[in-house]
Amino acid sequence: MxxxxxxxxxxxxxxxxxxxxxAAKAGHPGGSLSAADIYTYLYFVELNxxxxxxxxxxxxxxxxxKGHTAPGLYAALxxxxxxxxxxxxxxxxxxxxxxxxxxxxxxxxxxMSSGSLxxxxxxAVGMALSAKLSNESYRVYTLLGDGEIQEGQVWEAxxxxxxxxxxxxxxxxxNNNLQIDGCIADVNSPYPIDKKFEAFNFHxxxxxxxxxxxxxxxxxxAKETKGMPTAIIAKTLKGKGVSFMEDKAAWHxxxxxxxxxxxxxxxxxxVGEELCQM
Amino acid sequence: MSDVxxxxxxxxxxxALAELGKLHDDIVVLDADLAGATKTAIFQKAFPERFIxxxxxxxxxxxxxxxxxxxGKVPFASTFAMFAAGRAYEQIRNSIGYPKxxxxxxxxxxxxxxxxxxxxxxxxxxxxxxxTIPGMTVICPSDDVEARAAVFAAYEHEGPVYMRFGRLAVxxxxxxxxxxxxxxxxxxxxxxxxxxxIANGLEVAESLEAAKMLAEDGIDAKxxxxxxxxxxxxxxxxxxxxxxxxxxxxxxHSIIGGLGGAVCEVxxxxxxxxxxxxxxxxxxxxxxxxxxxxxxxxLDAKSIYDAVKNFVx
Numbered sequence: 096m097x098x099x100x101x102x103x104x105x106x107x108x109x110x111x112x113x114x115x116x117x118a119a120k121a122g123h124p125g126g127s128l129s130a131a132d133i134y135t136y137l138y139f140v141e142l143n144x145x146x147x148x149x150x151x152x153x154x155x156x157x158x159x160x161k162g163h164t165a166p167g168l169y170a171a172l173x174x175x176x177x178x179x180x181x182x183x184x185x186x187x188x189x190x191x192x193x194x195x196x197x198x199x200x201x202x203x204x205x206x207m208s209s210g211s212l213x214x215x216x217x218x219a220v221g222m223a224l225s226a227k228l229s230n231e232s233y234r235v236y237t238l239l240g241d242g243e244i245q246e247g248q249v250w251e252a253x254x255x256x257x258x259x260x261x262x263x264x265x266x267x268x269x270n271n272n273l274q275i276d277g278c279i280a281d282v283n284s285p286y287p288i289d290k291k292f293e294a295f296n297f298h299x300x301x302x303x304x305x306x307x308x309x310x311x312x313x314x315x316x317a318k319e320t321k322g323m324p325t326a327i328i329a330k331t332l333k334g335k336g337v338s339f340m341e342d343k344a345a346w347h348x349x350x351x352x353x354x355x356x357x358x359x360x361x362x363x364x365x366v367g368e369e370l371c372q373m
Numbered sequence: 374m375s376d377v378x379x380x381x382x383x384x385x386x387x388x389a390l391a392e393l394g395k396l397h398d399d400i401v402v403l404d405a406d407l408a409g410a411t412k413t414a415i416f417q418k419a420f421p422e423r424f425i426x427x428x429x430x431x432x433x434x435x436x437x438x439x440x441x442x443x444x445g446k447v448p449f450a451s452t453f454a455m456f457a458a459g460r461a462y463e464q465i466r467n468s469i470g471y472p473k474x475x476x477x478x479x480x481x482x483x484x485x486x487x488x489x490x491x492x493x494x495x496x497x498x499x500x501x502x503x504x505t506i507p508g509m510t511v512i513c514p515s516d517d518v519e520a521r522a523a524v525f526a527a528y529e530h531e532g533p534v535y536m537r538f539g540r541l542a543v544x545x546x547x548x549x550x551x552x553x554x555x556x557x558x559x560x561x562x563x564x565x566x567x568x569x570x571i572a573n574g575l576e577v578a579e580s581l582e583a584a585k586m587l588a589e590d591g592i593d594a595k596x597x598x599x600x601x602x603x604x605x606x607x608x609x610x611x612x613x614x615x616x617x618x619x620x621x622x623x624x625x626h627s628i629i630g631g632l633g634g635a636v637c638e639v640x641x642x643x644x645x646x647x648x649x650x651x652x653x654x655x656x657x658x659x660x661x662x663x664x665x666x667x668x669x670x671x672l673d674a675k676s677i678y679d680a681v682k683n684f685v686x
Contacts, residue, residue, distance in 0.1 A: 156443075199443075199472050207443060208472040211463060217433045218468055221440020221448075224425065228401065228446070248464075251433035258428075 096139050098307045103370050104174060105135040109336045110363045111170035111183050117356040119187035122195065125346040126240060127167030129271035129304070129331040134171035136310045137236060146176035149203045155233050156222045158207045160215025160249075161240035161269065162196040163348065169193055169202070177204035213246030215239070216266060220252045223264040223324075234318075238267045242274030244285045250295065256324045257296030264324040265317045266297070269304065271333035273344040292326035304329025338362050378517075379542040382574075383481040385520035386538045387412025390449060390479075391419045392521075393528055398423075400528070403438050403450045405431045410540075411451040411481040431456040435464035435476070442474040447528060453487075454480035454537055458499035469533050470506040476534075477527045478503075483513070483537035484625035485653060485670055486575060488663035495658035501630025503535040504603045510534040510556060511603040513624075513632075515577035518547035519600055522554030530556060539625075541663040543575045559606035561613075565595035568685050569613035570677070572623040573599050573632050576651075579667070580623050582674030583681060592685055602632055607639045614646040621649045621681050625672055628652040649684045651677060 096104070108131045116122035138144070142155045159168050166186060173180040185191035192201040196210030206222075209215040219237035226233055243249065256264055268288055276282045285291070289299045298320045302309040310329070317325035333347070334340030337359040351359055394400050394416055403425045408414040417424040427434040431452050438450040450457070457480040458465070469476045480499060487495045503511045510530060514520040520538060527534040546562075562577070563584050572580040577598045584594040595617055599606060614620050620640065622633040633650030640646045653670060667673050671680065 152445075158440075207440070208467070211467045213432075214436050214464055214468050217436020217464070218440035218443070220433075221437035221442075222444055223440075224437065225401075225441045225444040225446055228423065248430075248432045248436070251427075251430035252436065255427055255430070255433060255437065 099370065099373055101135055101139060101307045103367065104139055105132045106336070106363055106367050106370060108135055108167065108170040108174055110360060111173065111180060112166045113337065113351065113356065113359045113363065115166045115169065115183040115186040116350045118184040120350050121187055122166050122350055123163040123348045124166065124350070125273065125333040125340060125343070126161060126164040126269060126271060128335045128337060128340065129333045130164055130167050130238060130269045131335065132305050132307065132310060133238065133267060133269065133329060134167050136307060136314070138171040138175045140311070141314050142236065143233065144204065146204065149177060153231065153233050156206045156219070156235045158215040158219040158237040159197050159209050160219070160237050161212065161243050162210035162215065165195065165197050168197060172204040212240070212243040213248035216249050216252040219264060220256045220261065223256070223261040224259060226263055227261065234263045234265065236265045236267065238269060241268055241270045241272065241279050241285060241288065244268060244288065245283050253292065253295040253297065260322050261324045262321050265314070266324065266326045268326065268328045269331055270328055271331045273333045273342070273347065275344065275347050277344050289328050296323055297326040298323050299326045299328065301328045302330070304331035305335060336363055336366060377544040379544050380517040381540055381542045382514055382517065382520035382538040383412045383540060385517040386479050386481065386524060387415035389521040389524035390416040393524065394420045394423065397447070397528065399446045401425065401441055401446050401448045403427055403434050403448055405429055405434050405452045405456065407452055411479065413451045431461045432464045435461045436468045438476045439468040439472070439474045442476045447475060447477065449477045449479050451479040451481065453494060454483040454496035454499040455494055458502045458535065459496055462502055466506050470509055473508055473532055475531060478535045479538065480535060481538040482540045484539060484574065485658045485666050486539055486541040486625060486663040488540065488666060489660050491660035492657040497627045497653040497658065499537060500602055500626050500632070501634060504630065504635065508532055509603065510601065512601050513537045513573040514600050515574055515598055516543055516545045516547050518545060518552060519554060523600065526554055526556050537574065539575055541575065544578045546578050546581065554600070557601045557604040557606055559609040560598040561595065562598055563594065563596040565593040566617060567593045568619040568621060568681060569595045569597060569617040570621045570623060570681065571597045571599055571610065571613070571632065571636055573602065574625050576623040576625055576672060579672065579674045579677055583677035586674065586678040587681060590682065592682065594681065599632060602635055605635050605639060607643070610636055610639055611644045614640055614644045618646065619685055620646050621651060621684060623651045623677055626652050628654055649680065651680055
């Protein structure tokens with residue numbers, strides 16, 4: 096998929112996120128939108144996965160450690176063909192398989208249930224270790240929030256990943272700079288994030304998480320990195336693509352009402368039209 | 374009981390892992406810097422490549438075990454009961470229990486028989502905590518034979534299992550050709566009509582001793598070993614309650630939420646029966662030699678005898 100197609104697909108995924116969260120009347124749009132380009136690249140370029148065989152043994156694994164941004168993951172999975180896009184409107188509804196946070200037991204393509212922050216990265220480390228134990232070639236990816244890395248468990252996991260030289264593991268931090276209570280630097284600063292992962296024996300790559308050239312280069316570099324895990328620190332904009340949500344902590348976990356939904360979709364339609372003229 | 378062979382169930386755990394490791398190459402053992410004490414070092418020595426020391430990070434270890442389980446291997450995650458069920462409760466609940474990941478948790482140093490280390494390390498709440506997690510199988514074996522059988526059964530069982538082992542060497546009581554371990558099935562060790570004593574862990578042997586003392590006073594006590602607290606053998610518990618009309622639970626665990634709690638839940642709903650719970654009475658433990666603490670907290674045969682005698686009269 097070329098860069099323009101990736102941008103178009105990411106815009107579709109953003110529309111899906113808004114549609115799902117609006118239909119659910121709850122959910123987490125801000126961090127789903129900030130990571131939409133990363134989800135797009137993962138599911139349309141990077142990951143060796145097959146929607147027709149979601150459990151195939153040699154698939155690459157993805158663990159959404161910041162599980163609350165499930166709408167972004169679900170949108171990417173649906174767009175990739177793991178389940179119907181139409182089902183996204185059942186997000187968080189009673190009886191729907193699209194639970195508020197990822198549920199590996201019921202959602203095709205979800206490799207691990209998550210949602211309690213800090214736990215997903217440990218699971219990803221376990222998957223990567225398992226691949227090493229049995230000499231399997233699949234790779235493991237996990238996406239963390241920048242607020243999430245305040246959890247001590249993240250660093251327990253990072254220490255073991257570095258110690259075990261898990262070069263089949265890629266940790267991505269969605270650095271949108273905001274958490275529920277405000278700016279991460281004001282709440283309990285995790286900065287410098289890159290230096291912390293370096294200290295835990297990771298190869299660290301800083302990128303603009305909305306630039307597909309940089310995303311592509313980072314994942315290529317991660318693949319070429321031997322003897323240590325890679326951390327990609329992706330600088331992003333929370334709520335990216337929706338004018339009134341951008342850089343606003345208030346949109347971490349709130350759904351748009353009907354009026355706001357119309358504005359959000361108009362914003363994204365406009366981006367879509369511009370992309371079509373490129 | 375000085376002529377009876379004694380072995381700590383943690384030792385049985387380590388031995389069983391090494392034995393199972395020979396039979397199945399999908400077994401991976403994890404520990405959190407306590408391999409010498411949990412006895413996983415026995416497995417580590419035999420299969421160093423399948424042993425992962427996670428260091429002192431129990432929450433992470435449970436997550437790592439969950440990740441390994443998703444890839445089809447069978448991880449046994451080991452640490453003290455305090456740091457498994459206690460510290461890592463939420464990781465067990467969310468990364469293992471909720472997704473039904475096939476992780477086996479080997480928790481050693483359960484209960485007050487930890488001894489000298491004192492209250493911070495004496496976990497009397499683990500069975501209650503683990504029992505509340507949907508789909509979790511919870512086992513507390515009574516001796517070496519049963520502990521080995523439990524580890525083998527846990528491997529065969531598809532789904533999360535919590536096993537509690539002890540630090541203290543305890544008498545081998547199940548070393549007979551008729552012994553059969555079945556998950557969720559209690560074992561009647563002694564028939565009796567006056568009272569049913571239901572026990573687990575090292576309290577099974579203490580209860581058998583107490584039953585002998587009661588017999589000398591003409592009290593005929595039935596003794597049941599409930600090695601699997603969850604799923605509980607409700608049928609056996611109810612039948613014993615109907616048969617004797619009086620039930621006593623004995624455990625090296627808080628009287629809240631463990632075996633006593635489980636038995637009372639079943640009986641109060643399905644067969645209301647006067648019940649006495651013997652266990653740690655909603656207090657923290659303290660330092661001291663294990664045997665002394667067991668007596669001090671009312672969990673030795675003599676204390677059980679006294680309590681049951683008082684209860685049935």
